Amino acid sequence: MNAPARALGGGLIALAATAALVAGSQLPWRPEAGGEASIRLSWRTVAEPVSECRAPTPEELEGLPPHMRMQEICERGHAPFRLRVEIDGEEARDVLLQPAGARGDRPLYVFEELRVTPGAHRLEVEFAEQRQPKAGSERAPVELTLETALELEPRDIALVTLDATGERLAVTLPGR
DSSP states (O other): OOHHHHHHHHHHHHHHHHHHHHHHHTSOOOOOSSOOEEEEEEEEOOOOOEEEEEOOOHHHHTTSOGGGOOSOEEEEEOOOEEEEEEETTEEEEEEEEOOSSTTSOSOOEEEEEEEEOSEEEEEEEEEEEOOOOOTTOSSOOOEEEEEEEEEEOTTOEEEEEEOTTSSSEEEEOTTO
């Protein structure tokens, strides 16, 4: 087959594909009546990493050259968080979330989606850092809570995220 015939054949195929795409985009579509609503939880941790330092043991120092012997051995990372969600007094989620990264030193991201029936709901969210404060520690463990009433229509999505200050949980209904 020569080059002009291949070009003509390719052009006809492209024209047919375009016509099919235009025809398909003109078909009417109606979303089904009813449907579920969703409660979506989405945020990034607000806690600072925790450092724990200790003096090395004689066994750890043994065999190390003098220039590699450290006064302190410090481990830095984020503490895990417990996420607990209740909808209408029923436990919907209770999970321990671990920070990302091989050493647990990356921020923790929350993304959960819970399907609910449309209507009135009572939502309670608790997001608490799971570490014990050390004596002399300058910061308390992070604990965020939200208690609210929601009225959801079919296909609504209630978004639970951090507010503008990044210090409290807030809920919004995008599109309303």
